[in-house]
Amino acid sequence: MSQVFLGMPAHAPADVRALHGTQPFPAAARTALADSQLRRNLGAATATIRGKRAAAVAEVDDWEQLRFAGQQIKAATMARLDEHLIRLEQAVTERGGTVHWARDAAEANRIVTELVKAAGADEVVKVKSMATQEIGLNEALAEAGIAAWETDLAELIVQLGHDTPSHILVPAIHRNRAEVREIFLREMPGVDPDLADDPRELAMAARTHLRRKFLTAQVAVSGANFAVADTGTLVVVESEGNGRMCLTLPPTLITVMGIEKVVPSWADLEVYLQLLPRSSTGERMNPYTSTWSGVTAGDGPQEFHLILLDNGRTAVLADDVGREALHCIRCSACLNVCPVYERTGGHAYGSVYPGPIGAVLTPLLTGVLDNPTLPYASTLCGACFDACPVRIDIPSLLVHLRARSTELRAERRLVPTSEAVAMTVASWVMSKPRLFAWATRAARLGRLIARRGRIRSLPPPLSAWTATRDAPEPPTSTFREWWLNGKERS
Amino acid sequence: MRIALFITCLSDALFPRAGQATTALLERLGHEVVFPPAQTCCGQMHINTGYQREALRLVEHHADVFADADVIVAPSASCVGSVRHQHATVARRFGRPELADRSAAVAAKTYELCEFLVDVLGVTDVGAYFPHRVTYHPTCHSLRLLRVDDKPLRLLRQVRGLDLKQLPDADQCCGFGGTFALKNAETSSAMLADKMANVLSTRAEVLTAADASCLMHIGGGLTRLSAGSRTLHIAEILAATDTADGRPTR
Amino acid sequence: MTTGSARDEVLARIRHALSASPTEPIEPVRGYRRTGQYSPGAPQLLDRLTERLTDYRAAVHAATPRTLVSVLEAALDGTRRVLVPPGLPAEWIPASAVIDDGGMSPAELDAVDAVLTACTAAAADTGTIVVDASPDQGRRAITLIPDRHVCVVRAAQVVQTVPELLSRVDPHKPLTFISGPSATSDIELRRVEGVHGPRTLIVVLLSD
Ligand code: SF4
Numbered sequence: 001m002s003q004v005f006l007g008m009p010a011h012a013p014a015d016v017r018a019l020h021g022t023q024p025f026p027a028a029a030r031t032a033l034a035d036s037q038l039r040r041n042l043g044a045a046t047a048t049i050r051g052k053r054a055a056a057v058a059e060v061d062d063w064e065q066l067r068f069a070g071q072q073i074k075a076a077t078m079a080r081l082d083e084h085l086i087r088l089e090q091a092v093t094e095r096g097g098t099v100h101w102a103r104d105a106a107e108a109n110r111i112v113t114e115l116v117k118a119a120g121a122d123e124v125v126k127v128k129s130m131a132t133q134e135i136g137l138n139e140a141l142a143e144a145g146i147a148a149w150e151t152d153l154a155e156l157i158v159q160l161g162h163d164t165p166s167h168i169l170v171p172a173i174h175r176n177r178a179e180v181r182e183i184f185l186r187e188m189p190g191v192d193p194d195l196a197d198d199p200r201e202l203a204m205a206a207r208t209h210l211r212r213k214f215l216t217a218q219v220a221v222s223g224a225n226f227a228v229a230d231t232g233t234l235v236v237v238e239s240e241g242n243g244r245m246c247l248t249l250p251p252t253l254i255t256v257m258g259i260e261k262v263v264p265s266w267a268d269l270e271v272y273l274q275l276l277p278r279s280s281t282g283e284r285m286n287p288y289t290s291t292w293s294g295v296t297a298g299d300g301p302q303e304f305h306l307i308l309l310d311n312g313r314t315a316v317l318a319d320d321v322g323r324e325a326l327h328c329i330r331c332s333a334c335l336n337v338c339p340v341y342e343r344t345g346g347h348a349y350g351s352v353y354p355g356p357i358g359a360v361l362t363p364l365l366t367g368v369l370d371n372p373t374l375p376y377a378s379t380l381c382g383a384c385f386d387a388c389p390v391r392i393d394i395p396s397l398l399v400h401l402r403a404r405s406t407e408l409r410a411e412r413r414l415v416p417t418s419e420a421v422a423m424t425v426a427s428w429v430m431s432k433p434r435l436f437a438w439a440t441r442a443a444r445l446g447r448l449i450a451r452r453g454r455i456r457s458l459p460p461p462l463s464a465w466t467a468t469r470d471a472p473e474p475p476t477s478t479f480r481e482w483w484l485n486g487k488e489r490s
Numbered sequence: 491m492r493i494a495l496f497i498t499c500l501s502d503a504l505f506p507r508a509g510q511a512t513t514a515l516l517e518r519l520g521h522e523v524v525f526p527p528a529q530t531c532c533g534q535m536h537i538n539t540g541y542q543r544e545a546l547r548l549v550e551h552h553a554d555v556f557a558d559a560d561v562i563v564a565p566s567a568s569c570v571g572s573v574r575h576q577h578a579t580v581a582r583r584f585g586r587p588e589l590a591d592r593s594a595a596v597a598a599k600t601y602e603l604c605e606f607l608v609d610v611l612g613v614t615d616v617g618a619y620f621p622h623r624v625t626y627h628p629t630c631h632s633l634r635l636l637r638v639d640d641k642p643l644r645l646l647r648q649v650r651g652l653d654l655k656q657l658p659d660a661d662q663c664c665g666f667g668g669t670f671a672l673k674n675a676e677t678s679s680a681m682l683a684d685k686m687a688n689v690l691s692t693r694a695e696v697l698t699a700a701d702a703s704c705l706m707h708i709g710g711g712l713t714r715l716s717a718g719s720r721t722l723h724i725a726e727i728l729a730a731t732d733t734a735d736g737r738p739t740r
Numbered sequence: 741m742t743t744g745s746a747r748d749e750v751l752a753r754i755r756h757a758l759s760a761s762p763t764e765p766i767e768p769v770r771g772y773r774r775t776g777q778y779s780p781g782a783p784q785l786l787d788r789l790t791e792r793l794t795d796y797r798a799a800v801h802a803a804t805p806r807t808l809v810s811v812l813e814a815a816l817d818g819t820r821r822v823l824v825p826p827g828l829p830a831e832w833i834p835a836s837a838v839i840d841d842g843g844m845s846p847a848e849l850d851a852v853d854a855v856l857t858a859c860t861a862a863a864a865d866t867g868t869i870v871v872d873a874s875p876d877q878g879r880r881a882i883t884l885i886p887d888r889h890v891c892v893v894r895a896a897q898v899v900q901t902v903p904e905l906l907s908r909v910d911p912h913k914p915l916t917f918i919s920g921p922s923a924t925s926d927i928e929l930r931r932v933e934g935v936h937g938p939r940t941l942i943v944v945l946l947s948d
Contacts, residue, residue: 025674029674075763076767180927241935283796287918299880299914318756396575462672465710480502
C-alpha cells in the first residue's frame with residue numbers, strides 16, 4: 001500500500017456518489033437509447049440550442065481571438081493557482097468575507113452544515129451550482145435536518161421530480177413540457193389544477209411557488225462562475241433572477257467554489273462574459289450577472305462565507321495533459337453538439353458532469369480506474385473542441401485518458417483483457433511487413449462466409465458489429481498483391 | 491512529382507479499390523506513384539483505444555518507411571490525421587524526442603488525397619466522368635482534424651455527369667469511431683440510423699467520403715437495410731472516366 | 741485536523757501538482773476587440789442598444805431632458821406604489837413616489853409595483869445595463885423585488901463593447917448586469933421572459 005503524504009494531490013474520494021455511476025457507460029446508454037421519449041426530448045432541445053449558439057457566435061467577428069484569450073488566461077492561471085487563491089482569500093477577507101478551504105466533499109459539506117446551524121436556520125435557498133451537486137450538499141444537509149430549496153427552474157423540476165440532473169446548464173433537459181406539468185401538478189403544493197403545459201405558465205407557477213421562500217430565507221447557498229483574485233469579486237451568471245434573490249435577500253450567503261474558478265484580474269472577465277452566454281444559452285448576454293466582493297453595508301447579506309473546494313481538482317492539476325480540463329467554464333456547449341450525448345442523455349454518464357467534458361473531467365477527478373468506460377464514450381468526432389469557448393482539446397484528452405487507463409491496469413498488474421492481448425499481437429504483426437502481408441491475405445478467409453458481397457454475422461466480439469451492420473467481403477487480392485502483380489505485368 | 495502512396499491497412503486488406511483508384515488518378519494527372527512495400531499501419535486504432543505503447547513501434551515503423559519520400563498521399567483523412575496530430579505526441583510520451591522530430595517531418599509531407607489535389611497540385615477538375623446521383627459525407631476527421639473544408643465538394647462539382655445532392659446534417663458524425671462501434675455498439679448504431687436516414691432522403695445512388703472506415707460502417711448499414719444507395723470512396727469517383735468506371739486503366 | 745490545515749494541505753497539493761511539470765505562465769494574448777468603433781453616446785450605439793434590448797423583450801423609450809417627465813410618467817403608468825432610491829435627481833421623482841430609506845423588508849418591497857432608478861453604464865453590443873448600488877440606483881433589493889423596473893440610461897453612459905463596459909464599473913461595488921427582463925430557457929430550451937426578477941424592464945434612453 002502506498003502511503004498518503006501531506007500535500008499529495010488527491011482524487012475525489014470513492015464515496016462521492018455524484019461522480020460515480022452505478023453502471024458502465026455502454027450499459028447505461030443502452031437503457032437510455034431504449035427510451036424513445038427521452039431521445040425525442042433531447043433531440044429537439046439540443047437542435048434548438050445548437051442553432052441559437054451558432055447564430056450568437058456568428059455575430060462576433062473576434063470570436064476566435066476571444067477563444068484564444070480564454071484558453072490562455074486559464075492556462076496562465078493554473079500555472080500559478082496557489083498564488084491566485086491566496087490573493088483571492090486576502091481580498092475577500094479584507095472586504096468582510098470569511099474564506100474556508102475544503103479538501104474534499106465531506107469537508108465542504110461539514111463546513112456548510114455548521115455555518116447554516118450557526119445562523120440558526122433549518123432551511124436554505126440555493127442557486128444552481130455544479131460544485132454543490134458534485135459534493136452532494138443537499139443530501140448532506142438533509143441528513144442534518146436542513147432543507148435545501150433549489151430555485152433554478154430546471155433544478156426545481158429535477159428536485160420535485162425526485163430525479164437527477166442530466167445537463168450542466170439545463171438539468172431537466174430530458175423532460176418535456178408535458179412531463180414538467182405532471183411533476184408540478186403532483187409535487188407543488190397549492191398549484192393551479194388547471195395548469196397548462198405552456199412553458200410560460202409553468203415558469204409562472206414556479207415563480208409563485210418560490211416567491212415566499214425568497215422573501216423569508218435566512219441563508220442562501222450558491223456556486224460561482226468566476227472569482228477575481230485582484231479584487232475579491234465573486235461572479236454568478238444566471239437568467240431567471242433566482243440567483244439575484246438568493247445573493248441579495250438572505251442575511252447569510254455561503255458560496256462553494258472549485259479552486260479552478262479563480263481568474264487573476266477584473267479585465268479577464270471581459271473575455272469570459274463574452275464567451276459564456278453565447279456558448280451556453282446562445283444569448284448575446286444572459287439576463288442577469290451579479291458580482292460582489294465581501295459584504296456591503298446596508299446592501300445584501302451581511303455575512304459572507306466562501307468555501308474553496310479541492311475534491312480531486314489537485315489530482316487533475318497534477319496530470320500535465322489532463323490539467324486542461326480545469327479550464328472548463330461549464331457552458332455546456334460541448335454537450336449540446338455531442339452526437340453521443342444527444343442520443344444517450346446525461347444520466348448515462350453516471351456523473352453530475354455528463355457529455356464530452358464529463359467524459360474527461362469525471363475520470364480525472366476520481367481517477368480513471370474508478371470511471372474506466374467514460375473516456376471511451378466518444379467517437380472522437382471533434383465537435384466538442386470546435387464548440388468549446390476556451391478551446392479545450394477534449395478529443396486529445398479522451399485519447400490521453402484511454403492510454404492512462406490501460407497503462408494503470410498494466411502497472412497494477414491487473415489481468416490483461418482479451419483486447420489488450422489482441423492489441424499487443426496486432427501491433428507486433430503490423431510492425432513486421434511480411435507478417436502483415438500474410439495477415440491481410442488471411443483475411444480472405446472471410447470470403448468463405450460472405451454471401452452476395454457481404455458478411456451478415458461474425459463471432460464475438462465482432463458480433464457487436466454485425467448486429468446492425470454487414471461486414472464487407474474481403475477482396476480477392478489485397479492492394480499490395482495487386483500492386484506487385486501489376487508491376488510484374490507491366 | 492514522385493508520390494509515395496500510404497495506402498492504410500484497412501484499404502490494403504479490405505478496400506483495395508480505393509488505393510487502385512488513387513493510383514490511377516494520380517498517374518492520369520501525370521505523376522509517378524510508388525508504393526513503399528514495407529508500410530503497414532499508422533497505429534491509429536491502437537492510439538485511440540488506449541494502447542500507445544503498442545502503437546509506438548508502429549509510429550516508428552511508419553517514420554522509417556516514409557523517411558525518404560518526397561511527398562506522401564493517403565486515401566484516408568483519419569490516418570493522415572493520426573500521422574499529423576498523434577504520432578509525434580506518442581513519441582514524446584515515451585521520451586523519444588528524436589522520433590517525434592522524424593514523425594513530424596513525415597507528417598509535414600503527408601496529405602489526404604483531396605487536400606493534395608486542391609492545395610498541392612492546384613486542380614479541382616481532375617477530368618473525371620461519373621454520371622450518377624451522389625451525396626457526400628464529410629467525415630469528422632476530414633472536417634475537424636484536417637480542416638479540408640469544401641475541397642472534396644469542389645472536386646466533386648467538377649466531375650462531369652455527376653449530380654451532387656446536399657446531405658442534410660452532413661457534419662454530424664456517422665457513429666463509427668473505431669472501436670467505439672464495438673464498445674458502444676448501440677449508440678453507434680443509433681447514430682448510424684440517423685446518418686442513413688439522411689443519406690436515403692437525398693435519393694442519391696452513391697454516398698461518398700474520404701474515409702474507407704466510415705464508408706465501411708455506413709455501407710454495412712445500408713446493405714443490411716437493402717437500401718438502394720451504395721458507398722464509394724471519393725478516389726473511385728475522381729478516378730472514373732468515360733472509358734473506365736473508377737478502375738485504373740493499366 | 742483543523743480547518744487551518746485544510747488550507748495548508750490544499751495549497752501544498754497545488755504546489756506539488758505544479759512542481760511535477762512546471763510551466764512558466766505565458767502572458768495571454770488579447771487579440772480581441774477591446775474598444776468599439778463608435779465613441780460613447782454615438783447615435784449608432786443608441787440605436788443598437790435599443791434594438792438589442794428590444795430583442796430581449798425590454799421596452800425602450802427615448803427621452804430628452806424636456807420630455808423626460810412625461811416619458812417617465814408613461815413608463816410608470818398603471819402602477820400605484822413607486823419606489824425610488826435616495827439619490828435620484830429630484831426632477832425625475834414622480835410626485836407620488838416613496839423614497840427608499842433602506843428600511844423596507846423584502847416582504848414590504850414585494851408590495852411595491854415599480855422602481856425607478858438611474859444606471860452606471862450600458863453596452864450596446866449586448867444590450868446590457870449595469871446598476872452598482874450608488875445613491876441614484878439604490879440597494880440591490882429595490883431593483884429586484886418590484887415587478888417593474890424603469891431605468892434611465894443617459895446617452896453618454898452607452899459604450900459599445902463588453903470590455904469598455906467592464907472598464908467603467910467598480911469591481912468592489914455590488915454590481916448587477918441586466919440584459920432584458922428575467923428569462924428562462926429551462927423548458928425545452930425555449931426562451932420565456934419574466935421569471936423571478938422584474939417581469940417588465942423599461943429603459944428610458946435620455947439624450948442631451
Ligand atoms: S468543456 Fe468547453 S464547451 Fe464543454 S462545458 Fe466546458 S467550457 Fe463549455
